[in-house]
Amino acid sequence: MTTTAPVLSVKNLSTSFLVDGEWKSVVRNMSFDVAPGETVAIVGESGSGKSVTSLSLMRLLAPATSRIEGEVMLNGRNLLALSEKEMRAVRGNEVSMIFQEPMTSLNPIFTIGRQISEVLVRHKAMSKTEARAETIRLLEKVRIPNAAGRFDEYPHQFSGGMRQRVMIAMALASRPKLLIADEPTTALDVTIQGQILDLIKVLQEEEGMSVLFITHDMGVVAEIADRTIVMFRGDEVETGPTEEIFHRGKHPYTRALLSAVPKLGSMQGHDWPTRFPVLDAETGKPAEPVEVADTVVLSKRPVLEVKNLVTRFPIRSGLWSRQTGAVHAVENVSFDLFQGETLSLVGESGCGKSTTGRSIMRLVEPTGGDVALDGYDVMRLDTMGLRQMRKSVQMIFQDPFSSLNPRMTVGTAISEPFIKHRLGTAKQAKEKTADLLEKVGLSADMASRYPHEFSGGQRQRIAIARALALDPKVIVADESVSALDVSIKAQVCNLLLDLQQSLNLAFLFISHDMAVVERVSHRVAVMYLGEIVEIGPRAAVFDNPQHPYTKKLMSAVPVPDPARRGIRRGISNDELKSPVRAMGYEPPKRKYKEVSPGHVVQIG
Numbered sequence: 001m002t003t004t005a006p007v008l009s010v011k012n013l014s015t016s017f018l019v020d021g022e023w024k025s026v027v028r029n030m031s032f033d034v035a036p037g038e039t040v041a042i043v044g045e046s047g048s049g050k051s052v053t054s055l056s057l058m059r060l061l062a063p064a065t066s067r068i069e070g071e072v073m074l075n076g077r078n079l080l081a082l083s084e085k086e087m088r089a090v091r092g093n094e095v096s097m098i099f100q101e102p103m104t105s106l107n108p109i110f111t112i113g114r115q116i117s118e119v120l121v122r123h124k125a126m127s128k129t130e131a132r133a134e135t136i137r138l139l140e141k142v143r144i145p146n147a148a149g150r151f152d153e154y155p156h157q158f159s160g161g162m163r164q165r166v167m168i169a170m171a172l173a174s175r176p177k178l179l180i181a182d183e184p185t186t187a188l189d190v191t192i193q194g195q196i197l198d199l200i201k202v203l204q205e206e207e208g209m210s211v212l213f214i215t216h217d218m219g220v221v222a223e224i225a226d227r228t229i230v231m232f233r234g235d236e237v238e239t240g241p242t243e244e245i246f247h248r249g250k251h252p253y254t255r256a257l258l259s260a261v262p263k264l265g266s267m268q269g270h271d272w273p274t275r276f277p278v279l280d281a282e283t284g285k286p287a288e289p290v291e292v293a294d295t296v297v298l299s300k301r302p303v304l305e306v307k308n309l310v311t312r313f314p315i316r317s318g319l320w321s322r323q324t325g326a327v328h329a330v331e332n333v334s335f336d337l338f339q340g341e342t343l344s345l346v347g348e349s350g351c352g353k354s355t356t357g358r359s360i361m362r363l364v365e366p367t368g369g370d371v372a373l374d375g376y377d378v379m380r381l382d383t384m385g386l387r388q389m390r391k392s393v394q395m396i397f398q399d400p401f402s403s404l405n406p407r408m409t410v411g412t413a414i415s416e417p418f419i420k421h422r423l424g425t426a427k428q429a430k431e432k433t434a435d436l437l438e439k440v441g442l443s444a445d446m447a448s449r450y451p452h453e454f455s456g457g458q459r460q461r462i463a464i465a466r467a468l469a470l471d472p473k474v475i476v477a478d479e480s481v482s483a484l485d486v487s488i489k490a491q492v493c494n495l496l497l498d499l500q501q502s503l504n505l506a507f508l509f510i511s512h513d514m515a516v517v518e519r520v521s522h523r524v525a526v527m528y529l530g531e532i533v534e535i536g537p538r539a540a541v542f543d544n545p546q547h548p549y550t551k552k553l554m555s556a557v558p559v560p561d562p563a564r565r566g567i568r569r570g571i572s573n574d575e576l577k578s579p580v581r582a583m584g585y586e587p588p589k590r591k592y593k594e595v596s597p598g599h600v601v602q603i604g
Contacts, residue, residue, distance in 0.1 A: 005076075006033035007177050007210045008057075008095075013070040015049075015056045023067060027052050027234050030070070034178065039204065039211040041225035041242070043218065043257065045485040046456065049234040050214045054182050057212075058097055059087050075177060093123040096171035098164070100183035105167055106155040112139075112166045113151035119173040138169040141206075142199060160349065161192030168199065175207060182214045189348040189512045194556035197223055216485045218261045219515075219558030222246060223565060230254045232281065243562045252284030260490040261560045262515035264542075271539065273342060273497055273520045276490035302336035302372075303473050303506050304360070304393075309333040309369035311352075311359045315580065328579045329355040330366070331530040331587050339473060340500065342507040344517040344538075346553065347527035350579065353510045356527070357476040360508070361393055362386055374473050391421060394467035398479035400459035404451040410437075410462045411447025417469045436465040440495060457488035461495065468499070478510045493520055514557050518542050523598070526550045529579050531590065536599030546601040 013030040016023040027049040034040045042050045055061050056068045059079060072079040074095060079087065091097075099105045107115060116138060117131035126134065132151065139147035142165040155163055164184060171179055181200065185193040197220065204211055213224055221228055221242065228245045230238040230253065238251040249255050256279035267274060279286060311330040314323045330352045337343050345353040359366040362378060371378035374392040381389055397403040404413055414436055415429040424432070434444035440461040451459055460480065467475055477496065481489045493516060499505060511517050517524060518538065525535040526547060534547040545551050591604045 004036055006035050006073075007075060008034040008212070009071075009073040010057070011071040011073075013053065013056060013068070013072065015052050015061070015069075016067045018065045018067075025234065027056065030231075030236050032229055032236070032239065034210045034212055036177075036210055037204070037208050038226050039213055039224055041213045041215060041221045041228045042231060043215055043221050043228055044231035045216050045257075045487060047233070048231040050216075050231050051182055053231070054097065054180050054212065054214050057180065058091060058095065059084075089123075092119055092171075092176075093174045094176055095178040095180065096174070096176040097180040097182065098167050098171050098184045100186055106163060108155055111152045111154055112158070113153075116166070116170045116173055119170055123174045134173070135169075138173055139166070141172070141203065142166075142169045143195075144169075159192075160188055161195060164188065164192075164196055165199065168196075168203070172203060172207065176209060178210045178212065179204075180212045180214070183216070184213075185220060186215070186217065190514060190558075191348060191552060191556040193220075193558070197558070200224065217558065218246075218257055218486065219560045222560045222562045223558050225562075225565075230257070242565070246560065246562050252279070253281045255279055255284045256281045256487060258560070260487040262490075262513070262519050263560060264515045264518060264554065264557045267518050267538070268543065273500075273522065275494045275497055276519065278487065278490050278494065281487070301338075303339045303374055304337035304508070305370075305372040306336070306356075306360060307334050307370040309356065309359060309371065310367045311355050311364060312367045323583065325580055325582050326585075328530050328581050328585075328587065330359055332590070333369075333527075333530075333532055335525055335532065335535060337474065337506050337508060339506050340504045341522045342500065342509050342520055343523045343525060344509040344511060344521040345525050345527055346511055346514060346517050347549075348512055348553075351527040352530035352579070353527045354478050355530075357395065357478050357508060357510050361390065361395060361476065363395075387421075391470045392472055393474040393476065394470060394472040395476045395478060396460075396463050396467050396480040398483055400456070400463040401451060403463060404459060404466075406451055409448055409450055410454070413451075414447070414462065414466045414469055417466065421470060423470070432469065433465075436468055437462075439468070439499070440465045441491075455488075457484055457492060460484065460488075460492050464492075464495065464499070468503070471503075472505070474506045474508065476508045476510065479512070480509075481516060482511060482513060489516065496520065514553055526553065529577060531587075531602065533602040534600070536596070540596050540599040544595065544599070546595055546599075 011031050013027060014025065015027040016025045030053055032040065042053060044050045057072055068080060079090065113135050116135045120126045120131040120134055136147045136151060144150060144162060144165055158166060185196050188196065200211065215221060225242045228242045229236055230251060232253040238245065238249060238254050245254060249258060259277045259279045277286065309330055310332060313327040313329060315325040315327065316322060317324045333356055335343065345356060347353050355364060358364045360371055373389060376389040378389060411433050414433045418424060418429045418432055433447055437444050437446060442458065442461055481492050484492060497520060500507060509520060521538040523536065524538050524541045525532045526549060528549045534541060534550045545554055590602050592600050593603045594600050
């Protein structure tokens with residue numbers, strides 16, 4: 001790191017929003033520098049003010065309802081003193097920004113080539129021919145295969161990881177001195193996240209640019225940041241070299257953040273799922289007990305038996321919409337789930353794990369196979385039978401806000417299944433709701449509130465309470481913690497473990513987060529292209545992974561150790577292969593080998 005003048009120097013940055021006629025302060029007196037070639041991370045949970053800080057630096061907040069004070073010096077110029085016209089010349093030119101969700105940042109009606117070329121024509125005064133050539137060079141730089149051929153494709157034709165690479169290419173188009181990356185990997189699968197982190201490191205070295213990296217993931221911070229700023233409720237509570245923050249963090253909130261990070265390999269020596277240690281953000285002391293979950297007695301007979309499950313979605317094309325192929329989403333999947341057990345299905349987006357969960361509940365219609373659930377032959381149930389069966393199995397979805405009716409109080413949402421299934425009177429439903437709210441760590445008087453009045457973690461607790469209303473034996477948790485901040489994720493996982501103990505629940509836990517899966521699972525099944533390629537006891541799969549895809553998933557998990565900052569995993573251009581098959585395609589008969597008791601791996 002050089003000792004030259006900083007690229008960015010922020011002094012006493014404060015941001016307020018106009019709420020009900022009063023100015024409400026959300027960021028207070030932020031001061032920091034970013035040196036040439038340096039990566040500075042701003043870390044904190046949702047609501048800490050980190051994204052508002054980045055939007056304030058770029059002056060992207062609505063001027064009528066926001067007030068930005070202080071000084072933001074970029075290469076010697078105060079951005080807060082520039083006119084809007086002057087600021088437009090700065091954005092995308094001297095400083096660029098990558099946002100969390102590339103699909104909402106890219107215009108769906110323009111090709112990706114046109115969108116990147118626009119930056120070059122606007123800021124570098126290039127001709128269309130020059131801009132096309134430079135855009136193809138940039139797409140190659142961010143490792144997009146067949147860049148020239150994909151110039152004229154649209155955003156929807158790219159995977160999530162490839163769309164994020166397009167956003168990086170666009171951000172780098174004008175060779176900015178500073179790149180602001182706001183949660184650029186949060187929505188991505190772990191292997192794609194690893195590729196994007198490696199790519200940012202490589203491009204930073206090649207271009208010599210500075211990076212301001214905003215995230216809530218301490219594993220990502222350890223891998224990428226030279227210095228770290230910790231934000232809590234709008235204030236900068238701690239700052240320093242990343243190693244110092246990780247090994248000798250002083251503020252209770254810093255210690256609470258670090259304690260909640262799931263670490264791959266931390267379960268060695270534990271045979272059963274273990275609660276996350278959760279520290280209080282104000283005191284740094286344990287907020288909940290950290291004991292190992294007691295051993296639950298697993299029943300001898302499975303509560304769920306899945307045999308040779310197949311789910312395919314037809315692809316139709318042409319004038320008469322004839323079927324021309326099929327998406328082989330789930331292919332010959334078999335497993336058992338026992339009462340009181342957690343079986344985790346892991347894999348990247350598109351591997352078929354969510355479709356497996358939905359097929360078991362017949363939320364999507366399977367093409368073939370057998371599913372036995374708590375005595376029901378699921379595949380042969382009529383509408384009334386399905387209603388009865390779904391009392392035994394409930395689902396928790398990834399986004400609780402979209403799965404809760406915004407016009408319905410949470411009390412009504414929780415009691416609705418109880419009333420619809422005629423399990424008791426309205427008075428009993430109210431009592432049950434109050435009891436469930438208490439069970440999931442909320443208070444009974446919250447029943448009269450609406451979903452928008454709760455935080456993301458609280459909404460997920462409400463979704464869990466609703467899932468418990470019918471006293472199910474099996475819960476399908478579909479990416480139910482992946483959208484949550486790290487400490488909230490820890491709290492919700494602990495809640496699920498506690499509920500499993502007290503109610504003897506069976507969980508089908510669907511996730512791409514290997515570190516969380518290691519913590520909460522009894523057994524693990526790894527899915528790739530609709531098939532289970534490895535399944536076994538959690539310790540066997542994590543301590544002795546056999547399938548190349550399992551090893552790839554585990555090697556991509558960010559490790560919260562700053563000593564690994566120089567490590568490169570090796571950037572791969574591979575996307576998950578397509579499960580689309582032509583008409584008449586029949587998958588090959590697979591062979592499996594038992595490595596150790598219950599640990600089975602696909603060998604061909």
